Amino acid sequence: MRLSSLLQVAAFPFLGSALLERSPTVFDLSExxxxxxxxxxxxxxxxxxxxxxxxxxYSAGVIPDPYFGLGDFDLRWVAETNWTYxxxxxxxYTGKDTTTxxxxxxxxxxxxxxxxxxxVATTNNQFRQYYFDVTSYLxxxxxxxxxxxxxxxxxxITADIANEPGQETWPNAVEGLFEFPNRQFMRKxxxxxxxxxxxxxxxxxxxxxxxxxxxxxxxxxxxxALLDIHRQGQLNNLPPDQNQPWIVxxxxxxxxxxxxxxxxxxxxxIEIMDMNNSTLAxxxxxxxTTTKTSITGSITIEGETCQLWWPHGLGxxxxxxxxxxxxxxxxxxxxxxxxxxxxxxxxNMTPISEEQxxxxxxxxxxxxxxxxxxxxxxxGSNFIPPDAFWPRVTQKRIEQLFQSVIDGNQNMLxxxxxxxxxxxxxxxxxxxxxxxxxxxxxxxxxxxPVDGPFLENVREEAEYNVRRVNHHPSLALWAGGNxxxxxxxxxxxAADPGNPKWQExxxxxxxxxxxxxxxGNTKSISYIPSSTTNGYLELNFSLPIPMIExxxxxxxxxxxxxxxxxDYDSTVAFDLSSYPVGRFANEFGFHSMPSLQTWQQAVSxxxxxxxxxxxxxxxxxxxxxxxxxxxxATSSKGMAEMTLAAERYYPVPHHVDPIANFSDWCHTTQxxxxxxxxxxxxxxxxxxGLPERQLGSLYWQLEDIWQAPTxxxxxxxxxxxxxxxxxxxxxxxxxxxSYWDYSTGNLTAYVTSDLWSTAxxxxxxxxxxxxxxxxxxxxxxxxxxxxLNTTQVFTGNTSxxxxxxxxxVLKMNISATGILPNxxxxxxxxxxxxxxxLDLSKVNLVDPGLxxxxxxxxxxxxxxxxxxxxxxxxxxxxxGTLANFNENAFWLVxxxxxxxxSVTVKQDQSDGNWVEGVTVRSLWDxxxx
Numbered sequence: 001m002r003l004s005s006l007l008q009v010a011a012f013p014f015l016g017s018a019l020l021e022r023s024p025t026v027f028d029l030s031e032x033x034x035x036x037x038x039x040x041x042x043x044x045x046x047x048x049x050x051x052x053x054x055x056x057x058y059s060a061g062v063i064p065d066p067y068f069g070l071g072d073f074d075l076r077w078v079a080e081t082n083w084t085y086x087x088x089x090x091x092x093y094t095g096k097d098t099t100t101x102x103x104x105x106x107x108x109x110x111x112x113x114x115x116x117x118x119x120v121a122t123t124n125n126q127f128r129q130y131y132f133d134v135t136s137y138l139x140x141x142x143x144x145x146x147x148x149x150x151x152x153x154x155x156x157i158t159a160d161i162a163n164e165p166g167q168e169t170w171p172n173a174v175e176g177l178f179e180f181p182n183r184q185f186m187r188k189x190x191x192x193x194x195x196x197x198x199x200x201x202x203x204x205x206x207x208x209x210x211x212x213x214x215x216x217x218x219x220x221x222x223x224x225a226l227l228d229i230h231r232q233g234q235l236n237n238l239p240p241d242q243n244q245p246w247i248v249x250x251x252x253x254x255x256x257x258x259x260x261x262x263x264x265x266x267x268x269x270i271e272i273m274d275m276n277n278s279t280l281a282x283x284x285x286x287x288x289t290t291t292k293t294s295i296t297g298s299i300t301i302e303g304e305t306c307q308l309w310w311p312h313g314l315g316x317x318x319x320x321x322x323x324x325x326x327x328x329x330x331x332x333x334x335x336x337x338x339x340x341x342x343x344x345x346x347x348n349m350t351p352i353s354e355e356q357x358x359x360x361x362x363x364x365x366x367x368x369x370x371x372x373x374x375x376x377x378x379x380g381s382n383f384i385p386p387d388a389f390w391p392r393v394t395q396k397r398i399e400q401l402f403q404s405v406i407d408g409n410q411n412m413l414x415x416x417x418x419x420x421x422x423x424x425x426x427x428x429x430x431x432x433x434x435x436x437x438x439x440x441x442x443x444x445x446x447x448x449p450v451d452g453p454f455l456e457n458v459r460e461e462a463e464y465n466v467r468r469v470n471h472h473p474s475l476a477l478w479a480g481g482n483x484x485x486x487x488x489x490x491x492x493x494a495a496d497p498g499n500p501k502w503q504e505x506x507x508x509x510x511x512x513x514x515x516x517x518x519x520g521n522t523k524s525i526s527y528i529p530s531s532t533t534n535g536y537l538e539l540n541f542s543l544p545i546p547m548i549e550x551x552x553x554x555x556x557x558x559x560x561x562x563x564x565x566x567d568y569d570s571t572v573a574f575d576l577s578s579y580p581v582g583r584f585a586n587e588f589g590f591h592s593m594p595s596l597q598t599w600q601q602a603v604s605x606x607x608x609x610x611x612x613x614x615x616x617x618x619x620x621x622x623x624x625x626x627x628x629x630x631x632x633a634t635s636s637k638g639m640a641e642m643t644l645a646a647e648r649y650y651p652v653p654h655h656v657d658p659i660a661n662f663s664d665w666c667h668t669t670q671x672x673x674x675x676x677x678x679x680x681x682x683x684x685x686x687x688x689g690l691p692e693r694q695l696g697s698l699y700w701q702l703e704d705i706w707q708a709p710t711x712x713x714x715x716x717x718x719x720x721x722x723x724x725x726x727x728x729x730x731x732x733x734x735x736x737x738s739y740w741d742y743s744t745g746n747l748t749a750y751v752t753s754d755l756w757s758t759a760x761x762x763x764x765x766x767x768x769x770x771x772x773x774x775x776x777x778x779x780x781x782x783x784x785x786x787x788l789n790t791t792q793v794f795t796g797n798t799s800x801x802x803x804x805x806x807x808x809v810l811k812m813n814i815s816a817t818g819i820l821p822n823x824x825x826x827x828x829x830x831x832x833x834x835x836x837x838l839d840l841s842k843v844n845l846v847d848p849g850l851x852x853x854x855x856x857x858x859x860x861x862x863x864x865x866x867x868x869x870x871x872x873x874x875x876x877x878x879x880g881t882l883a884n885f886n887e888n889a890f891w892l893v894x895x896x897x898x899x900x901x902s903v904t905v906k907q908d909q910s911d912g913n914w915v916e917g918v919t920v921r922s923l924w925d926x927x928x929x
Contacts (some may be wrong), residue, residue, distance in 0.1 A: 023334075024221040024256070025093070027212040032087040036060075040081060050391045052108065052205030053083040053151070066388075067706055068602050070617055072179070072199030079155050079180075079202035089145045089212060092138065097217045100138050101255055102147075104130045106208025109188040110152040116141035117148075125187040126207070127421055127442060127461045129468075131223060131255055151204035154192070158182035168449055170502075171495030174488055176445030178620065184446040187457055190418035191385060196621045197591075197701065197710040201388050208390075208423070213255065220256030224464060225336045227251075227322060227471035230524040231344055232300065237526045237539055237547075239346050242373040245303055246342060247523075248272075250285060250324045251296040252334070253467065258290050266328040268297040273321045280305060280320060295326060308372050309341030309473040311411040312434035313733070315822030317341070319431060322471070341431065341473035346370045347526035349535040349561075361693045364558035365535045365550075367583030368695035369412075369436075369476065374821070377688060377754035377788060378436070378696030379731040380405070380412035381713065382587055385419040385705055395425050400718055400906055401703055402429050404884070407904075408713075408724055409731035412436040414586060414698045417482035417531065418444035421465045430474035437474050438698075440531060441465075441514055444482030447492060450508045458509065462517035470522050477526050478518045480510035484530035485551065486564065503551075511545050519546065531586055534561035559692050562586045564700075565680070570645035573676045574838050576683055576739060581692050585684045589700035589711040590645070591621055591638055592673035592723070593666035596659070597879040598715045602707035609658060610665050611639055618708040638709055642669040649675070651841045651926040664926055667722070671872055671923070673711075674726040674889060681730050682737035685752045689790030699727065718882050718906065722874070725888040729831075734785070736763055736793070736814045738835035747835065749794035749812055753785045759829070760784045761816025763793040769807050770844050770869045772894035776802075785816070805837035807844050809869055811893060834891045840871060845924050848892065852920040861885075861901040863920055865892035871923040875901060878917030882907040892922075 034047035036056045045060035057063045057078065066075055092100065102113070102120070109126040112119065115137040123130050138145055161167065162182040175184060179200025180193040194200030213221050228249040234240035250270065271282040285297030307318035318341055325335035348366045357363060369378055386401065387393050405413065413430075415422055417440035430437050441462060448454070469475055484506065492502035510529035518527040528535075529549065538548040550560060563582035566589065572578045573590070593599075599608060599615075607614040621638030646652050646668045653664035677699055687694025704712040713723035730737070734753045740746070753759050762782045767775040785791045794812075798805060812833045817826055837843050849866030850873065863873060870892040877883050883905040892899060908914060 023216070023219060025214045026221075027089070027092070027214075029087070029206075029210040029212065032089070034085055034087045037084050037086065038081055047085050049085070049206045049210055050106070050208050052203035052207055052389050052391060054078055054201060054203050055389055055391060056205075066201060069604065069607075069614055072194075072201060073617065075201065079200075079204075080153050082150060082152050083204055084148055084150045085206060086146065086148045089147055092145065092212065093214055094138055099133055099135045099215050099217065099256065101213040101215065101221075102130075102132045102134055103211045103213050103223060103255075104206065104208075105210065106206070107149070108151070108204055108207040109154055109186060110157045112150045112152070114146075114148045114150075116145050125457050125461055126189060127187060127465060128457075129224060129464050131213075149206065154186055154188055154202050154204065155180050158185045161185040168451070170447050171492050173495065174447050174491050178622075184448050187442075187461060189385065189420045190442060190444055190446075191705075192388070194620060195418070197384065197708070197712070198620065198705040199388055203389055205391075215256040218257055220254040220258055220334060222252050222334050222336050223255055224253040224468055225251065225324065225338065226253075226467035226521055227324070227338050227340060228522045228524050229340065229342060229471075230522075231303075234344070234523045235541060236519050236523060237347060237349065239348055239350070239370055239373065240344050242344070243303070246301040246306060247298060248301060248322070249296070249298045250322075251294055251467065251521075252324065252326070252336065253294050254334070255293070258292060258295060266326055266333060268295060269325045269327050270299055271323045271325075272301070273323070275319055275321075277321070285324075303342075306342040309343040309431075310434065310822060311371060311376070311436050312406055313409070313411055313820065314371060314374075314376055314434075317432060317434045317473075319473070338471045339428070339431065340471040343473045344370075344372055344524065345436065345473075345476050345526075347477050347528065349528075349539075356693070360691060362557070362559045362691035364555070364560045365583075366693075367535060367561050368693070371436075374756065375695060375788060376411075376756075376821075377685065378412040378584070378698065379754070380410040380414070380436075380698045381702040381727070382698055382700045383413040383415050383437075383702050386703055388705055390420060393423075395429070398426050398429050401714065402433050402435055404714055404718065404720065404724065405435055405702070406433050407884070408728040409733075410435070410727075412438060412476065412696070412698060413702060414438040414531070415440060416444075416701075417442055417479065422469070424469065424472075427469055427472035427474055431472055435474055436476040437472075438477045438479065439469070439475060440479040441481055443480060443484070443509075445488065447488050447502060447506065448509055450505045455509065455513050459513050459517060462514055463521065466517050466521045470525065475525060477528070478514075479527070479531050480514045480529040482531045483564065484510065485534075485549070486530065486532040489551070507545075507549075511547060511549070515545065515547060532562055532564050559583060562696075564588060566590075568641045570641065570648050570672070573645065573649075573672075574679050574740075574742070576679075576741065579680055579683050581687070583692060583694055584696040585680070585694070586696075586698050587700040588677075588680055588697075590641075590673050590676050591619075591709050591711050592642060592669040592721065593709050594704065594707055594715045594721070595666055595670075595719060596663035597877075598707050598717065598719060599666070600879060601717065609662050610643075615639075615709075618706075621709065642672075642709065645669070645672045647841070649839055649841065650923060651845070653926045654929055656929055667874065668926060669709075670722040671889070674722040677723055678726050678730050681727065682735070682752070683739070685730075685735070685754070686737070686739070686750050686790045688752065688754070688788050689750075689786070695788070719877075720884045720888070722872075722889045725885075729887065729890075732829065732831055733820070734759055734761075734814065734816050734818065734829040735831045736812050736833050738794075738810065738812065738833060740798070740835065742838065745797045745799035747794070747796050747798050748792055749833075749835075750790045750792050751783055751785050751814055751816070752790040753816075753818065754788055755818045756787050756821045757819050758784055758786050759816045759818030761814055761829070763812060763814045765794055766811050767801075767803070768809050768811060768869055768893055769803075770809065771846050772865075772868050775808055783814075783816075806842060808836075809891075810835040811891075832890075836871075840923060845871065845927065847924055848894070848922055850892075850920055850922055852918075854915055854918070858900075859903065861903065861918065862898045863892065863901060864898040865894050865896070867894060868924075869893055873920065873922050876919045876921070878910075878914055880909040881905065881914035883914070
């Protein structure tokens with residue numbers, strides 16, 4: 001069964017199977033004929049479901065492509081307008097023995113729903129599943145039933161909410177303000193009001209599937225289902241006993257008439273099948289309980305019968321089908337099928353043990369993930385909404401993006417708060433590929449209301465989404481929100497010192513509502529209130545709220561939590577002492593420009609220069625506390641930071657051709673970004689063998705939401721920036737890297753491994769002049785490096801070198817053998833790293849004499865440096881083709897064997913002629929006019 005078919009059956013278990021008299025009938029509202037209208041602007045155009053107003057207006061030719069030019073400013077009238085989606089419901093049964101329900105999996109966001117002209121309901125949460133019994137409305141309808149859903153302007157409604165008498169306010173600067181204010185009052189994608197990497201379109205519409213469900217009076221329909229698989233005795237946030245059997249807990253959320261006769265009448269059964277449909281286990285579930293809206297039961301499974309699921313690079317992704325059925329005699333009243341896997345994933349924040357102290361680990365608390373009882377190094381990045389309009393996010397697009405994650409040697413993504421909860425198909429793809437998804441509730445860079453209706457709204461949102469996605473083995477964590485403890489509470493304290501109100505309100509939401517939503521539904525997933533946190537002072541499950549936060553109750557010399565790091569002063573970019581010391585790095589970065597090919601998708605040719613008004617206005621990295629206004633007030637903060645960094649460390653282009661100059665400037669900002677990230681990632685990875693026992697680095701950010709200057713390593717259409725190639729290189733299992741204290745001249749090199757067993761090999765270090773001459777004999781150092789550890793292979797001081805760093809580069813190579821986790825096969829690992837003077841604009845670069853050829857037989861390119869060291873060699877692919885090389889942005893030394901480069905083509909509009917447009921360049925080309 002294909003994944004798409006499985007999902008359909010899982011979501012709507014009665015489709016495609018023999019219907020009983022008590023089975024519901026499901027009408028997919030995407031098949032209805034919809035109209036989108038605005039009375040204010042006298043607009044009426046065809047609509048669609050799922051969709052949003054901008055997309056339907058663009059499809060009808062009313063507005064231009066929202067992503068082109070200054071669409072995020074010019075189209076603000078769309079966000080400030082109410083829009084109505086209307087349709088006529090056909091072929092509905094109106095008998096007295098049937099109830100009719102409207103089921104919405106996503107309404108964005110403030111709506112008024114009418115059926116046959118009668119008010120049915122209002123909604124105010126983009127993230128909830130809404131279901132309404134409309135039987136009486138349908139019965140009173142004359143003629144064909146009309147369905148009208150009016151979407152109010154989120155921009156205007158949140159402004160009205162903020163201005164209500166007695167409304168809560170917060171200290172100045174606590175709300176991270178972007179394009180529109182007051183986002184903390186709405187349960188809508190926070191980045192819809194803009195962010196520093198994206199536009200503020202504030203879209204509205206039926207953004208996820210919607211249905212009419214007709215249920216016979218004695219039947220019911222499964223609208224959502226929870227499946228929780230954990231070890232017996234397991235508790236959230238604590239490492240379980242891996243020798244215990246598995247507990248499978250299933251809970252079905254239903255609409256209609258729940259059979260309340262368990263266990264004497266109906267039964268809840270389970271069948272577990274492998275991917276070849278061979279049955280692993282089956283039988284009746286135990287401890288069955290019912291409420292008016294749910295049916296719950298559990299079963300115990302011995303662990304030795306199950307093959308474990310592992311993340312990419314740590315083992316196979318074993319998956320199983322779980323079919324849960326409600327059975328009465330021989331009749332199957334309802335069933336749902338989920339695809340899942342057996343695994344434990346824990347965020348371990350327990351105190352450092354005596355055994356760990358004896359190993360040299362600094363006191364404090366752990367802060368790392370464990371998969372199936374094993375510590376591992378989390379390598380990855382942060383995943384933001386891949387589009388400002390979620391209905392455009394397709395399965396094919398995510399498969400392509402996640403393949404880049406796998407190709408980039410990553411095993412974890414942090415699914416950032418303040419976007420939207422990921423649809424199931426994203427988790428499904430992650431399940432298949434072995435990508436762990438640290439997931440977050442949609443709160444970030446603000447403090448939020450704590451009035452009763454708001455908290456209840458959030459509770460419903462959290463319960464639905466926790467239960468919806470819990471079965472996915474790729475789900476790694478639930479975090480309450482983004483940068484709350486390390487930023488928002490600190491801002492509030494600085495603005496209002498000593499006032500306990502802000503911490504108390506924070507705990508009402510993130511410990512009083514969201515923690516119970518996780519702990520009350522699953523024992524298999526850990527929870528933290530904030531993405532960056534020092535963990536807990538106490539975890540006591542006998543307390544009403546089990547977690548007592550540590551905040552800044554720190555002991556000098558001890559290390560507790562994870563870190564994020566942003567410093568836009570490029571003078572200290574490579575100063576290792578400026579990087580934080582922690583157990584885990586959850587986000588860090590610097591922005592860069594996208595490529596010329598990507599800019600050409602969104603900007604007119606006359607605006608393709610570095611500081612054009614359109615380029616600047618698409619850079620939303622504003623001054624602290626600043627925002628663009630409707631009159632396009634500009635800021636050069638982000639542009640200036642990129643310019644200064646490029647000029648500080650690299651020769652910058654001064655080409656006569658303005659387009660070539662713009663392209664090379666864009667590329668140079670990408671080199672700095674990648675160079676900076678490489679410095680940090682190697683620093684954090686080395687920490688796995690230092691007292692901080694650092695076991696994770698997730699950089700900001702994986703991909704772009706649009707075409708603009710951002711922190712992304714992958715551009716909007718999937719093109720890899722320099723960053724993604726460099727992170728792929730530095731996330732290999734065994735690496736060598738240099739560490740330089742340029743204030744003292746001390747230089748060291750370490751080999752770092754994230755394998756689970758000892759690896760052994762040798763490191764070769766050779767000094768070259770930029771003209772390719774060997775400045776000192778090569779030295780070879782044998783080494784062994786322990787599991788998840790690091791070892792020093794070189795130490796020296798650059799002030800004692802017999803040559804200047806302006807004339808020298810140190811090439812470091814390693815070759816090692818080791819065993820990948822969960823395999824018995826010994827493999828060879830190779831890695832290469834170059835140390836050089838930080839300011840490459842001042843070194844004695846020479847023309848490297850780059851030569852490139854292409855073989856039709858192998859489909860590979862070959863690159864060679866003939867006359868000098870080639871720094872930052874870059875193969876570029878022309879517009880119209882999406883492809884990536886197996887490596888790029890590397891260095892070459894004359895005399896090395898020619899570098900053979902393979903390529904993976906993903907999309908091609910050139911009928912294969914793109915090969916003729918591939919170019920090769922190095923940093924030397926920036927010096928040419």
